[in-house]
Each structure stands twice: as structure tokens, then as C-alpha cells.
Amino acid sequence: MSEPVLATQNLVKSFGALKATDDVSIDLRLGEIHAVIGPNGAGKSTLISQISGGLRPDAGRVFLDGRDVSHLGTEARARAGLGRTFQISALCMEDSVLENAVLGAMGAEGAAWRFWRAALKTGALVERAEEALERVGLADERETRCANLSHGQRRQLEVAVALTLAPKAFVMDEPMAGLGAGGSKRLTGFLDGLREQAPILLVEHDMDAVFALADRISVLVYGKVIATGTTDEIRASREVREAYLGEDA
Amino acid sequence: MRLDERYINAVMIAGLLALPLYALAVDEPFTITLVTRAVILALAAVGLNIILGIGGMVSFGHAAFFGLGGYAMGILAYHAQTYTALDLGFISFEGTKSMPLIWLVAMVVSAIAALFIGVLSLRTSGVYFIMITLAFGQMFYYFAISWAQYGGEDGLSIYIRNDFPGLNTLEPIQFFGICFVILCAVLLLKARLQASPFGLALNAARQSAARVQTVGMSPMRLRLLAFVLSGAITGLAGALYADLNRFVSPAMFSWQLSGELIVLIIIGGVGRLMGPVIGACIFVALEHFLGGLTEFWHIYLGLILLGIVLFGRGGLLGYLTGKEGAHV
Numbered sequence A: 001m002s003e004p005v006l007a008t009q010n011l012v013k014s015f016g017a018l019k020a021t022d023d024v025s026i027d028l029r030l031g032e033i034h035a036v037i038g039p040n041g042a043g044k045s046t047l048i049s050q051i052s053g054g055l056r057p058d059a060g061r062v063f064l065d066g067r068d069v070s071h072l073g074t075e076a077r078a079r080a081g082l083g084r085t086f087q088i089s090a091l092c093m094e095d096s097v098l099e100n101a102v103l104g105a106m107g108a109e110g111a112a113w114r115f116w117r118a119a120l121k122t123g124a125l126v127e128r129a130e131e132a133l134e135r136v137g138l139a140d141e142r143e144t145r146c147a148n149l150s151h152g153q154r155r156q157l158e159v160a161v162a163l164t165l166a167p168k169a170f171v172m173d174e175p176m177a178g179l180g181a182g183g184s185k186r187l188t189g190f191l192d193g194l195r196e197q198a199p200i201l202l203v204e205h206d207m208d209a210v211f212a213l214a215d216r217i218s219v220l221v222y223g224k225v226i227a228t229g230t231t232d233e234i235r236a237s238r239e240v241r242e243a244y245l246g247e248d249a
Numbered sequence B: 001m002r003l004d005e006r007y008i009n010a011v012m013i014a015g016l017l018a019l020p021l022y023a024l025a026v027d028e029p030f031t032i033t034l035v036t037r038a039v040i041l042a043l044a045a046v047g048l049n050i051i052l053g054i055g056g057m058v059s060f061g062h063a064a065f066f067g068l069g070g071y072a073m074g075i076l077a078y079h080a081q082t083y084t085a086l087d088l089g090f091i092s093f094e095g096t097k098s099m100p101l102i103w104l105v106a107m108v109v110s111a112i113a114a115l116f117i118g119v120l121s122l123r124t125s126g127v128y129f130i131m132i133t134l135a136f137g138q139m140f141y142y143f144a145i146s147w148a149q150y151g152g153e154d155g156l157s158i159y160i161r162n163d164f165p166g167l168n169t170l171e172p173i174q175f176f177g178i179c180f181v182i183l184c185a186v187l188l189l190k191a192r193l194q195a196s197p198f199g200l201a202l203n204a205a206r207q208s209a210a211r212v213q214t215v216g217m218s219p220m221r222l223r224l225l226a227f228v229l230s231g232a233i234t235g236l237a238g239a240l241y242a243d244l245n246r247f248v249s250p251a252m253f254s255w256q257l258s259g260e261l262i263v264l265i266i267i268g269g270v271g272r273l274m275g276p277v278i279g280a281c282i283f284v285a286l287e288h289f290l291g292g293l294t295e296f297w298h299i300y301l302g303l304i305l306l307g308i309v310l311f312g313r314g315g316l317l318g319y320l321t322g323k324e325g326a327h328v
């Protein structure tokens, strides 16, 4: 087995007396979708934030492509190849769909320090952005202001912006949240193919999607990983059923 | 009313050029001076609007750069007209009366000050940012008041306007021409900047800093560069303003001036190319026509401001174009 693309080592994070992340070591390997599931408040988003650099862990380290990125900020980790999507869409609401995607393309091409030529007239940036929009099915909405998008379309745009980065690893926080059955299904199909491009660490509540997509699943409860395994192993695990899946599985 | 913004912009520029030419024809030099004043204030506000309109940073201390530009002009010209040495430690020279040189110094000094103020204040946002920039502005104000060598509270007078190669700057219309060309150039720069990748990123950082970071860019650095550019442009305006009046005093550093710059942007339309220009014209017109009638003409300015804030946040341009889309 090759070295993991992304790995955390003994991450710990407390908010006061609350241990939101308790000694978490997980990894993400080439070509896989590794799902992280757990009840509300289990610490999934907190874990994602520590991986992407928004939150400093109290202890532990994060590795990207074998390199220790623990000391790097969010920007540097993104440049190092981390493509993150937010649980609650963080988009530029006044901007058009295309502008949001072009912003991603600029990040990927290191083009922020250009001052004269219009961003939307820079072929390389626009092509990269449009390709990503095409892939998530937003090509027809390129001129739409982000604020006028439906909730589902915003979720798609989140994914599209991550795509423009052509990252080494995707880290997605509940991309299906609020999508509805049809949207969920479409995105599931899309993510299924995406793992070939780069592996995905997928936080998700939608169990149908998780069991359809995941190569491996980690179960997070009260900040602790109580089990990691294949979908079958997780489904069969008693501990997991008791702690979490109980009513679902 | 729904007018094309480009059409309004063109009319504004044409009007700004036509009025002084008309005044020249009918021999009313004071009108030319008045329009020149509006053009220079507009320039200062266009500088501020780079951070306010695109970046969403409400600097309440931009008079610092306006004043620095003014004093850069005052000090250089003072030494030149008194034939005294300006000793900077590493070099010593007798000032200069050359406008391009003065502008360069004004912009560099303002940019350095903006870098310094920006590094210290951009870690904050919202009200804290407003307060800390205000504090820096006041710091310069009190420093200027106590700087006896350059007139202290009384300021510095310059006997004759500085020189520009090939022009007679004492002719109001020629000095107007200089200021007008600079304003147009800076408006072009602002328009290009706003549409450029840098402008897109700066605008995005205002809306969602997390988004900008997630695609690998630093909102802090984007804002800092914008702040420096903004300071340099407002500094240039300060040098021109001092040259227009042939006088510079601590009033150029006053918080009222910082506030007026913000107010005239809001009146014209935040984030719009010509917002500061329209705002400056209205400001100067009110000051001239009402200022003669009552000392309290600022009240009318306040009423206009109130109306705009209450009835549409896009400023006058927002009203005329039917597109509000403003942000502060």
C-alpha cells in the first residue's frame, strides 16, 4: 500500500471541557472515498477544520502527500493541494457563478496578483472555471448571481470551486446536506467518478450515499474514532450499531 | 429611472470638462477653481473607494494620506522657495518645485504610511477598524499641529504654484487640465483593477474571507496591497489639493475630512466607478452655494446622506441606474 495522500496523527482539540476531537488518526489513500460518519456534534466539522487549517489542534499533526503541513495556514494548505468544501456554503453571494469558479481557478493558477487584464477575459482562468461548472452541471447558470441560486445549486457550486483547484485530496463536509433525493443521487454519481481524480474524505449524514460510495468508513462519536473499516465491516460492527447506526442500519 | 451607467459616466466626464471650458470662455476663473477642487476631492475619494467599495474596509483615517501628500508638497516647496536645505540624514537638498517629483514623493510617503497603518489595523475589522484608522489619522493631525518647523497650527503657505514641464500652472485652466487628466487616469486604473483577478479576489475577500483562503489566497495580503494603493492615490490628491490652495495646514489631516470622503462616496454610490466623482461634485456645489448662505450647510449634506441611506443604499448612481447593489 502506498503512502496515504492525507493523514492525521493523534489530533486533539478541546473547547473548554468538551473534547471535540479526541486522539484522531485517520488517513486517506489514493483512489478511495473515506467516509466519516457520526451523530450531530460528534466533531466531524471540527476535524475537517483542523485538517484544512482553519482551526489549530491542541496536539497532533496533519500530513498532506507525506509532508507535515501542521504549521501551515489555510491558504498554504490549499496551495499544497487540499480542496475543501463547506458544510454551510461559503460562496461570494454578490458574484456570478462564473466569478466564483474563476476565483478558484485563480487560486489554482496563482493569479491573484494580476492587475490589468479582466479576470473574466483571461482565457485560461475562464476555461478552467467553465470546465468545472460543466462537470457539476452548472454551465447554464454561469451568469446567475450566486444569491439567486437554489440551495442545491449552491452545493454544486461549492464542489465546482473545489474542482477548479485540481487538488491532491478533497475534503468535503456534508456536500449532500439539504439536496433532496434527486440531487443527492446525482451528486453521489458524480463523486463516485471523482475518486479517480483525487481521493475524497467525505463527511456525510446521508447513509445511502455513504454506503453507496465509501471504500472505508470511520465512525466518530464524542470526538473519538470508535471504528474504521470497509462498509461491510462497519455495517456488521456491533459497537457501531449500538453507538450510532442503531436505528438506521 | 433606469439609465445605463456607462452613459452617465460619459456625461459626467464630459460635464466635468465642459464646465471649466465654459468658465474660461466667459472669464470666470473662480468656477474653474471650484471644479478643480471637486476633481481633486474626487481623486482622493476614488483612492478611498478602492478599499471601501471593492474591499469593504471603512477607513476613517484617510485624511492621514491626504495630509501626508499635502505636507510632502508643502515641505518640498517650502525648502525650494526659501533656499534652505532639507536634511534627511542620508541626503540633503533644497526641496523642489517640480510637480511630478512632488507627486512621486507624496505617493511614496503615503504608500509607506499606508503599509505601516495597514499592517497594524487590518487585523481588525468592523468598528474596530474604523476606530483604529481614526486614531492613526488623529495621530498625524496632532503631530502636524506640533511641528513648529513647518508652521504648526498655522500651516505652510507656498508663494507660487509648483511647476509642470511645458505648462503654466498659474493659469487655472491649465492646472485644472493636469488634475482632470490624473483623475481620468486613476479612474481607468480603478476600473481595470476592479475587473482584474486582484479586484475579483479583493471583492471576494469582502464577501467571504474563508472562501478566499480555501482557494489558496491570503485575504490579509490582498487587503494590505489595496490599502497601500488606496493611500498612495489619496496622497497624490493631497499634493494636488495643497497646490490648488498654495497652502497646507493640519486641517488636511482632520477627521472631518476623512468623514467627508466617506460621505461623498456614499452619496455617489459605494463601489461604483463614478460614485466618488458625483459625490465630490455635489459636495463642492453644496459647500459653495449653501456655504455662502449659512455656516451650517453641513446639515443639508447630512440630510442628503440620510435620504440616501434610508431610500436606497446604492447612492445616486444606484438610483439613476436602478441597480442598488451597494455594500458598506
Ligand SMILES: Nc1ncnc2c1ncn2[C@@H]1O[C@H](COP(=O)(O)OP(=O)(O)OP(=O)(O)O)[C@@H](O)[C@H]1O
Residues within 6 Å of the ligand: A015, A018, A020, A038, A039, A040, A041, A042, A043, A044, A045, A046, A047, A087
Ligand atoms: N468554536 C467552538 N467553540 C466551542 N464549541 C465548539 C466550537 N465548534 C464546535 N464546538 C462544539 O464541538 C462539538 C463538535 O462540533 P462539530 O461542529 O464538529 O460537530 P459535527 O460532527 O460537525 O456536527 P454536525 O453533524 O451537526 O455538523 C459540538 O458539541 C459543538 O458544539
Ligand SMILES: [Mg+2]
Residues within 6 Å of the ligand: A044, A045, A046, A087, A173
Ligand atoms: Mg458539521
